[in-house]
Amino acid sequence: MYAYSYDMSFVKNRLPGYVAMPKTVEEVQQIMKMANRTKTPVIPYTAGSNIGGLCIPEKDGSIVMDMKRMNKIIRIDEESRFAVVEPGVSHAELAEELYKRGLRFGWPVGPPSASVLSCAICHGIGGITGRYGLNSEQITSMEVVLPTGELTRVGSCAIQKDAWHSLLPLPLVGGLFTGWLGTTGVVTKLGIFTPAVPPHVEIVTTATDDLQDMYKYMLEFSRYEAADDLTAVSWWLSQVPIPYPYKEKPKDAPEWNSYAVLYAYTEKELEAKVEMFERTVKNQQKNGSSLQVTQYPEEAKRARTELPSQIVGSTKNYSKQAGGGISWPGTFTPANKWVPVWEKWREIYKKRNLSPSVRVTMYRGTHYGMLRAMTPINKQYPDQVENSRMAIVEALKVLLDEGGIPYKPPVDFAKEIYSRADPGYVDLIKKVKDFLDPNEIMNPGKLWIR
Amino acid sequence: MEWNFRNVDDEGELNLKHFFWRCTACGTCRSGYTYGPPPTFRKICPQGEKFGYEGFFASKGKAALARWMTSDPVLKNEFEWTPEYLKTLYTCIGCAGCQNQCLIDFKPHIIDTIEAMRAKAVNDGVGPLKEHHILITSMKNNDNPYTGPRSVRAKWMKGLEGIKDINSESAPVLYFAGCTPAYNAPVKNLALKTVSVFNKIGIDYGSLGKKELCCGSTVLRLGARDEFKRIAEKNLETFKYLHDERGVDTIVSSCAGCYRSLLEDYSLSEGYKDYMDGIKVIHTADFLYDLYKKGEFEPKNEIKMKVTYHDPCHLGRHVKEWIIDWDGKEQWKGSYMGVEDHGTFESPRELIKAIPGIQFEEMRRNQNNSYCCGSGGGVKTAFPDWAAENAALRVEEAEQTGAEKIITCCPFCHANLNDGAKVRNSTLRTIDLVELLDEAL
Numbered sequence: 001m002y003a004y005s006y007d008m009s010f011v012k013n014r015l016p017g018y019v020a021m022p023k024t025v026e027e028v029q030q031i032m033k034m035a036n037r038t039k040t041p042v043i044p045y046t047a048g049s050n051i052g053g054l055c056i057p058e059k060d061g062s063i064v065m066d067m068k069r070m071n072k073i074i075r076i077d078e079e080s081r082f083a084v085v086e087p088g089v090s091h092a093e094l095a096e097e098l099y100k101r102g103l104r105f106g107w108p109v110g111p112p113s114a115s116v117l118s119c120a121i122c123h124g125i126g127g128i129t130g131r132y133g134l135n136s137e138q139i140t141s142m143e144v145v146l147p148t149g150e151l152t153r154v155g156s157c158a159i160q161k162d163a164w165h166s167l168l169p170l171p172l173v174g175g176l177f178t179g180w181l182g183t184t185g186v187v188t189k190l191g192i193f194t195p196a197v198p199p200h201v202e203i204v205t206t207a208t209d210d211l212q213d214m215y216k217y218m219l220e221f222s223r224y225e226a227a228d229d230l231t232a233v234s235w236w237l238s239q240v241p242i243p244y245p246y247k248e249k250p251k252d253a254p255e256w257n258s259y260a261v262l263y264a265y266t267e268k269e270l271e272a273k274v275e276m277f278e279r280t281v282k283n284q285q286k287n288g289s290s291l292q293v294t295q296y297p298e299e300a301k302r303a304r305t306e307l308p309s310q311i312v313g314s315t316k317n318y319s320k321q322a323g324g325g326i327s328w329p330g331t332f333t334p335a336n337k338w339v340p341v342w343e344k345w346r347e348i349y350k351k352r353n354l355s356p357s358v359r360v361t362m363y364r365g366t367h368y369g370m371l372r373a374m375t376p377i378n379k380q381y382p383d384q385v386e387n388s389r390m391a392i393v394e395a396l397k398v399l400l401d402e403g404g405i406p407y408k409p410p411v412d413f414a415k416e417i418y419s420r421a422d423p424g425y426v427d428l429i430k431k432v433k434d435f436l437d438p439n440e441i442m443n444p445g446k447l448w449i450r
Numbered sequence: 451m452e453w454n455f456r457n458v459d460d461e462g463e464l465n466l467k468h469f470f471w472r473c474t475a476c477g478t479c480r481s482g483y484t485y486g487p488p489p490t491f492r493k494i495c496p497q498g499e500k501f502g503y504e505g506f507f508a509s510k511g512k513a514a515l516a517r518w519m520t521s522d523p524v525l526k527n528e529f530e531w532t533p534e535y536l537k538t539l540y541t542c543i544g545c546a547g548c549q550n551q552c553l554i555d556f557k558p559h560i561i562d563t564i565e566a567m568r569a570k571a572v573n574d575g576v577g578p579l580k581e582h583h584i585l586i587t588s589m590k591n592n593d594n595p596y597t598g599p600r601s602v603r604a605k606w607m608k609g610l611e612g613i614k615d616i617n618s619e620s621a622p623v624l625y626f627a628g629c630t631p632a633y634n635a636p637v638k639n640l641a642l643k644t645v646s647v648f649n650k651i652g653i654d655y656g657s658l659g660k661k662e663l664c665c666g667s668t669v670l671r672l673g674a675r676d677e678f679k680r681i682a683e684k685n686l687e688t689f690k691y692l693h694d695e696r697g698v699d700t701i702v703s704s705c706a707g708c709y710r711s712l713l714e715d716y717s718l719s720e721g722y723k724d725y726m727d728g729i730k731v732i733h734t735a736d737f738l739y740d741l742y743k744k745g746e747f748e749p750k751n752e753i754k755m756k757v758t759y760h761d762p763c764h765l766g767r768h769v770k771e772w773i774i775d776w777d778g779k780e781q782w783k784g785s786y787m788g789v790e791d792h793g794t795f796e797s798p799r800e801l802i803k804a805i806p807g808i809q810f811e812e813m814r815r816n817q818n819n820s821y822c823c824g825s826g827g828g829v830k831t832a833f834p835d836w837a838a839e840n841a842a843l844r845v846e847e848a849e850q851t852g853a854e855k856i857i858t859c860c861p862f863c864h865a866n867l868n869d870g871a872k873v874r875n876s877t878l879r880t881i882d883l884v885e886l887l888d889e890a891l
Contacts, residue, residue, distance in 0.1 A: 003504035003514035113477035380471035
């Protein structure tokens with residue numbers, strides 16, 4: 001039981017009352033029906049590798065439903081470029097099969113053992129977010145066991161059982177099960193878009209003295225929609241592992257470094273993308289930016305495309321100097337708010353003797369993106385865990401004030417989110433949750449308002 | 451003699467506790483993954499695959515066991531031994547498959563943590579499992595884990611020529627046959643064929659015969675450190691005597707378990723350097739490969755057969771030299787910096803390929819990502835059906851290569867893989883490398 005009571009986040013341990021490992025959809029349904037009869041909380045669990053305590057029970061006596069034994073890759077449609085997977089399928093497992101077929105997925109920087117399905121339904125981000133959007137935007141169909149135990153389907157598979165190609169043009173009820181942190185149902189099958197791997201790739205890298213110059217470059221370059229992944233990291237995050245405790249940046253080191261992964265189907269397409277990059281750099285420099293083109297170490301470059309990653313940039317490597325844990329204020333934030341948020345975050349983290357190891361990533365063709373502070377935690381010592389937690393929560397408040405929205409939020413975040421939310425929105429969330437889960441058994445407490 | 455075993459509740463700055471609290475619970479340890487290209491996914495943890503729950507799975511599960519045992523600082527639990535906890539602890543094969551995946555500071559300390567928890571179980575009077583007691587009692591009474599009397603130990607070599615009695619004659623090489631070929635009839639051929647190969651090559655070697663003792667590995671793997679120390683200290687004294695009085699400078703072991711123990715576990719004794727000064731411990735595969743490279747022999751007889759090779763854990767990924775930044779001068783205190791791999795991977799493969807007519811095909815999981823047969827860590831003794839069931843998975847993998855024989859270099863793997871073949875009604879049999887070589891010489 002104890003192994004299910006914690007994860008790598010700051011969220012306080014709680015032992016589950018039971019752990020169930022269903023092998024079939026029917027067994028999932030039986031567990032849900034029994035849980036409804038007995039009003040026992042159920043927490044869906046795949047790999048437990050999220051960094052927001054999402055699978056740690058909020059109530060005593062809960063059933064953790066470990067989905068690892070439902071681990072089939074049911075289908076890979078090479079021609080139509082989508083796959084259908086069960087919850088226990090890991091990134092590593094799917095990567096092997098997709099690679100054989102020249103396909104890919106939005107592999108995150110999480111461990112290879114993490115679940116593809118959970119990543120997608122929790123709005124995970126990956127290496128193709130700049131080109132295709134979030135992993136939740138790649139969902140093509142779903143099979144879901146509702147909190148009351150009924151089985152349902154959403155998307156094309158609801159109309160024809162073997163058609164897993166699209167959520168549209170039907171009403172987007174898949175939204176009832178994405179971003180809800182396992183509080184509205186147990187997704188037992190998921191169709192996901194798996195685009196082709198283009199044969200040509202170039203990684204272009206830059207550095208700036210500050211985030212102001214970096215964000216301007218990223219905003220301009222993102223207009224071309226040329227990069228599969230357009231990301232910048234603060235000096236502290238680029239160290240890998242993140243220095244723990246805080247370490248002063250050398251004066252001559254640029255504060256921000258960026259990479260853009262440019263995939264192309266032809267050499268000419270790649271040349272055109274590089275030209276767009278060069279044009280952007282020239283334009284930025286002409287306007288007085290500190291932007292410089294840089295050379296990344298080869299290993300660091302490989303880590304950007306060799307995903308799921310075993311080397312630089314994987315979550316475990318970020319955190320290993322602290323020991324045992326990592327968490328974040330991970331957010332979707334307009335790019336023009338990155339600078340004011342960063343400046344406050346840097347002070348908060350420095351004050352708490354933590355490295356301000358921040359990442360920003362542009363999303364597909366938009367003006368906003370991911371802004372997050374990877375925060376290592378020494379899990380052995382509760383006072384150090386609390387210090388990291390406080391930094392994260394303080395940072396979150398600053399972020400919310402500027403209009404950013406956290407993703408995969410632990411309860412500490414949910415409190416802040418819903419305290420500020422429009423009452424109509426809060427009411428709607430409660431109504432949807434109550435409608436789907438009348439006995440309040442699905443991960444109760446995780447949304448804070450329910 | 452003082453021994454530098456680590457305990458799960460040791461005090462001090464860089465104790466085991468420090469390292470099992472470095473585990474991030476990321477779960478990378480659960481599968482053998484390499485990016486490649488192409489990316490490969492392989493199941494690597496027999497215990498986790500069988501029992502499923504996180505506490506059983508890989509080094510993530512072992513860190514959880516150790517944290518619970520030493521009290522979680524948030525839950526402040528008072529640890530109590532339970533049958534469930536003991537089962538979780540003793541169904542780990544100790545194969546180190548998870549260790550090979552881990553990339554953080556816990557990595558070098560994973561096997562030590564598992565064995566330290568088992569040592570605590572023994573110290574507290576609750577371990578090992580009741581099925582293991584016969585093994586430990588036999589070790590005390592017979593100096594072997596097989597309940598065989600001492601007088602039977604040398605029966606396998608009766609009437610053999612070419613092998614000296616090292617108790618009375620000098621030779622530079624001691625052949626340390628180990629208990630398994632002496633007491634486990636299905637793998638007796640391993641010792642016989644080793645002798646045959648040595649004779650054909652012309653090695654000057656001897657055996658301790660009836661005076662050979664167990665290496666102690668089996669009891670150490672269960673946590674019975676005192677019994678291990680008793681027997682290891684006797685062996686160290688014998689080895690020194692043989693070096694000083696009989697000119698022994700090389701101990702050749704054909705058992706992966708003995709090899710690992712003599713090389714790694716014995717080095718935890720304070721007197722190891724003095725006792726073993728001038729003595730090299732080597733496995734038969736490396737010993738023969740070195741001679742082959744020097745041109746001392748060449749397999750000439752053609753064997754038209756397709757074979758695959760199974761890497762024993764104790765001969766492969768267990769044999770590593772960890773590079774740790776203990777004083778923090780390079781990175782930070784206790785940080786894992788790298789590893790020097792001393793595993794025997796190349797020698798058996800090269801020797802197999804040197805045989806005319808042999809076609810060699812690798813299994814999907816091999817070398818550092820090999821899948822354990824399931825025999826180690828006391829699992830074969832306490833859970834024989836599961837050990838064979840797990841071996842059957844490995845035999846199935848070998849069948850996929852089209853091989854007619856599985857070659858290995860460990861009598862435990864050898865016996866268990868053949869048990870696994872029976873489980874799946876497979877005709878694919880496992881033999882030792884020396885059996886194959888003997889036919890080729």
